[in-house]
Amino acid sequence: MYGFFIFEIPNYSVRYGGKPRELENILRQQGLNGTPYRPFLGDVKNMMRLNETDKQKTINLSEDASPHVFGYYYRTVAKYGKNSFMWFGPWPRLNVADPELIKEILSRPDAFQQPLPETGKILTGGIVFLQDEKWGYLPTKLNRKLKAMNNELQLLLKGIVDKRQKAMERGEAMPNDLLGALMESNSRFINEDNDGNQNVVGMSIDDVIDECKFFYFAGSKTTASLLVWAMVLLCQNPDWQTRAREEVDRVFGNEEPSFESLTHLKTVTMILQESLRLYPPAPLMTRGSTKTVKLGNMTIPSGVHMTLLIGILHRDPDFWGDDANDFERGKYSIGYMPFGAGQRVCIGQNLVLIEAKIALAMILQSFLFELPPSYLHAPFNDINLLPIYGAPMILRSL
Numbered sequence: 001m002y003g004f005f006i007f008e009i010p011n012y013s014v015r016y017g018g019k020p021r022e023l024e025n026i027l028r029q030q031g032l033n034g035t036p037y038r039p040f041l042g043d044v045k046n047m048m049r050l051n052e053t054d055k056q057k058t059i060n061l062s063e064d065a066s067p068h069v070f071g072y073y074y075r076t077v078a079k080y081g082k083n084s085f086m087w088f089g090p091w092p093r094l095n096v097a098d099p100e101l102i103k104e105i106l107s108r109p110d111a112f113q114q115p116l117p118e119t120g121k122i123l124t125g126g127i128v129f130l131q132d133e134k135w136g137y138l139p140t141k142l143n144r145k146l147k148a149m150n151n152e153l154q155l156l157l158k159g160i161v162d163k164r165q166k167a168m169e170r171g172e173a174m175p176n177d178l179l180g181a182l183m184e185s186n187s188r189f190i191n192e193d194n195d196g197n198q199n200v201v202g203m204s205i206d207d208v209i210d211e212c213k214f215f216y217f218a219g220s221k222t223t224a225s226l227l228v229w230a231m232v233l234l235c236q237n238p239d240w241q242t243r244a245r246e247e248v249d250r251v252f253g254n255e256e257p258s259f260e261s262l263t264h265l266k267t268v269t270m271i272l273q274e275s276l277r278l279y280p281p282a283p284l285m286t287r288g289s290t291k292t293v294k295l296g297n298m299t300i301p302s303g304v305h306m307t308l309l310i311g312i313l314h315r316d317p318d319f320w321g322d323d324a325n326d327f328e329r330g331k332y333s334i335g336y337m338p339f340g341a342g343q344r345v346c347i348g349q350n351l352v353l354i355e356a357k358i359a360l361a362m363i364l365q366s367f368l369f370e371l372p373p374s375y376l377h378a379p380f381n382d383i384n385l386l387p388i389y390g391a392p393m394i395l396r397s398l
């Protein structure tokens, strides 16, 4: 799923194409530049130190957020190029900020899989983990906290699922929702064929719980991130706030926004798209090569991890021009991938745009909003891109 800055440790069952120095030579022979391998932590120590100091800093609203958001990644790309490498311990990690290569990687899940850190896996689960690789667990303070949170969440979800299961057994009418579809699959989990053999075909209750967790984590903070940045941008660009409010007024008046009329919200849609470009809630994705594989005109050995730097790409002047950091665009190119691409593209993207349009329209109908002078602008990738110091706003009732 979405990228993490947290140090991740691949399990030793993952096959690597060679020792660090050999891998480094192979990567350099492909024309790639990067940091020299340093035993044993590679770039991790420097990266963590820099992330901690970067996290505290604030920047101007109109500034390029990438150096702040991406810290060490940004510096490596600036120094060694859009496609360059660094080291997570003895494992090389390619930074990829070239849209053609990102598309290629995302469209070949057989060769480039999602290597997920245990930190994400502890809390989430679900379809995103349906692949071969296994990843190890590092008992850090954060991971222990996440595990405790997970136990609590697991209990909570189990309660909801049990309740639904009992209602199904009593023959009550079920709501036509995601949990209903998952439970329907579970009801087929074990069935008997004509010869009396038991076949496992559907999802187990644990699978159902994992799916619920994954949808919750994939969909809640990302949506919150989109809305908060859209509002920050509308505070920064009050003329667009006025234009958006005028449009909402034209389309809905004082009525509650209706699903059918959402397509008329052109300005609101543009604002959300632009927010997703400047502040993508999932600003990086990760992949790992599962075998020696061709990528562009390079040959990448097995076991090379990749960070797809969507957030850097979204502000790259080579694609967006010198005004890449300015709001107000309206034309999107191959360099725009807030929801990923390829087979694993976000399955919630339509839903989230509907939700966000309704929410923003209702806020615009009811309030004028602005940032207080105390607002500190510090976007940071804490699993999702969020304002580290929050985004307090002054709302004036209309």
Ligand code: HEM
Pocket: 001, 002, 114, 127, 128, 215, 218, 219, 220, 222, 223, 226, 280, 281, 282, 285, 286, 338, 339, 340, 341, 343, 344, 345, 346, 347, 348, 349, 351, 352
């Ligand atoms: C602004 C909000 C959202 C953003 C920016 C976003 C972004 C993304 C991205 C970039 C990916 C691809 C990750 C990768 O390839 O490594 C992804 C996958 C996914 N998203 Fe979203 N997402 C959002 C909201 C949602 C919502 C609301 C849901 C569900 C209700 C959702 C469900 C999923 C699922 C299930 C996947 C995994 C698909 C797969 O692996 O086959 N997302 N999302």
